Amino acid sequence: MAGCELDSLEETLETHLPEAELREVKRILFGKQTEKLDLPACAVDAASERNFELKGYKFEATQEQLRPPRKVRVGLVQNHIVLPTDAPVLDQINAMHSRIGEIVEVAAMCGVNIVCFQETWTMPFAFCTREKEPWTEFAESAEDGNTTHFCQELARKYNMVVVSPILERDEQHSTLWNTAVVISNSGNMLGKTRKNHIPRIGDFNESTYYMEGNTGHTVFQTQFGRIAVNICYGRHHPLNWFMYSMNGAEIIFNPSATVGALSEPMWAIEARNAAIANHCFTCAINRVGTEHFKSEFTSGDGKKAHHDFGHFYGSSYVAAPDGSRSPGLSRTRDGLLVVELDLNMNRQISDKWSFKMTGRYAEYAEELSAAVRHDFKPNIVKE
Numbered sequence: 593m594a595g596c597e598l599d600s601l602e603e604t605l606e607t608h609l610p611e612a613e614l615r616e617v618k619r620i621l622f623g624k625q626t627e628k629l630d631l632p633a634c635a636v637d638a639a640s641e642r643n644f645e646l647k648g649y650k651f652e653a654t655q656e657q658l659r660p661p662r663k664v665r666v667g668l669v670q671n672h673i674v675l676p677t678d679a680p681v682l683d684q685i686n687a688m689h690s691r692i693g694e695i696v697e698v699a700a701m702c703g704v705n706i707v708c709f710q711e712t713w714t715m716p717f718a719f720c721t722r723e724k725e726p727w728t729e730f731a732e733s734a735e736d737g738n739t740t741h742f743c744q745e746l747a748r749k750y751n752m753v754v755v756s757p758i759l760e761r762d763e764q765h766s767t768l769w770n771t772a773v774v775i776s777n778s779g780n781m782l783g784k785t786r787k788n789h790i791p792r793i794g795d796f797n798e799s800t801y802y803m804e805g806n807t808g809h810t811v812f813q814t815q816f817g818r819i820a821v822n823i824c825y826g827r828h829h830p831l832n833w834f835m836y837s838m839n840g841a842e843i844i845f846n847p848s849a850t851v852g853a854l855s856e857p858m859w860a861i862e863a864r865n866a867a868i869a870n871h872c873f874t875c876a877i878n879r880v881g882t883e884h885f886k887s888e889f890t891s892g893d894g895k896k897a898h899h900d901f902g903h904f905y906g907s908s909y910v911a912a913p914d915g916s917r918s919p920g921l922s923r924t925r926d927g928l929l930v931v932e933l934d935l936n937m938n939r940q941i942s943d944k945w946s947f948k949m950t951g952r953y954a955e956y957a958e959e960l961s962a963a964v965r966h967d968f969k970p971n972i973v974k975e
């Protein structure tokens with residue numbers, strides 16, 4: 593079976609394992625079971641009419657005596673591009689706006705408080721081509737671009753925080769960035785945060801287009817909790833997650849665009865490990881589908897030129913600090929994953945496992961400062 597034909601890992605397990613084994617396999621693979629969330633019938637019907645998968649789960653925390661639960665619903669959106677990559681740029685952007693608009697409407701029916709879209713959601717993932725035109729035309733101002741205005745309307749209409757990852761055009765510095773715009777549920781732009789790490793692997797030729805981010809590890813205080821955005825390739829860097837968490841992030845979103853041949857075995861591990869290591873929730877989002885480009889490009893590996901990047905495998909999921917995770921969305925379909933979190937779990941797990949308390953950060957900081965110097969000598973004892 594070709595990789596992209598497998599629709600979902602969980603469904604495959606469910607189809608082929610007897611019930612008792614399935615329960616045990618799931619416990620070992622996914623941790624404590626996440627219960628299904630009851631979603632309104634109108635949302636289920638609308639998702640089916642609009643041809644996207646809708647799934648809902650909840651992570652429960654222990655009831656405390658002094659603090660009330662802090663329940664938040666997050667919505668993770670994964671989708672195909674709507675029009676072919678050679679359609680006029682504005683038509684492509686508008687088509688993505690209307691697709692996202694109809695998915696966010698369903699998120700609102702499900703009571704979502706914070707929604708996050710996939711990396712550079714308004715455009716095909718065209719960086720594989722190395723062509724500048726027309727792809728740089730998709731870049732927009734984070735403050736005043738049409739996409740930000742569109743998301744502000746959604747935020748206001750549905751009382752929802754919107755995390756909108758775009759290709760940003762920073763006119764003032766004549767620079768492009770890979771940026772997530774964070775819009776408060778009031779409709780005001782709270783701020784923006786830029787991708788810190790740019791891949792230098794495979795067809796991800798992103799350094800041709802934009803620069804490494806300069807916004808550090810900003811955390812945004814929203815009405816529904818403190819959130820941060822670790823964009824795509826940043827998920828391979830444990831210290832990147834760590835710094836968002838050090839700045840107080842309770843939920844870290846990881847909007848991504850990644851393909852099966854490259855990263856799929858790592859996908860289920862990295863965001864989940866970050867949730868465990870940092871006592872927070874993480875939300876991994878990947879686009880879905882295969883995008884075809886008119887001009888052929890090579891991967892610089894001696895193999896034949898080709899017109900597509902490979903299959904973006906979706907599989908968006910949420911991981912909790914207790915090591916459990918939600919089932920993923922499909923590998924092949926557009927989808928909305930609605931997950932209810934109780935943010936009290938972060939402190940409960942921190943009190944239990946105490947990774948933050950037992951971390952030897954002052955030691956690491958000292959050793960790291962030495963290690964980044966050019967005269968660094970590794971601390972190795974030899975006979």
Ligand SMILES: NC(=O)NCCC(=O)O
Pocket residue numbers: 711791796823824825826848849850851854855
């Ligand atoms: N978009 C992006 O950073 N992709 C890099 C590949 C990966 O991290 O799996």
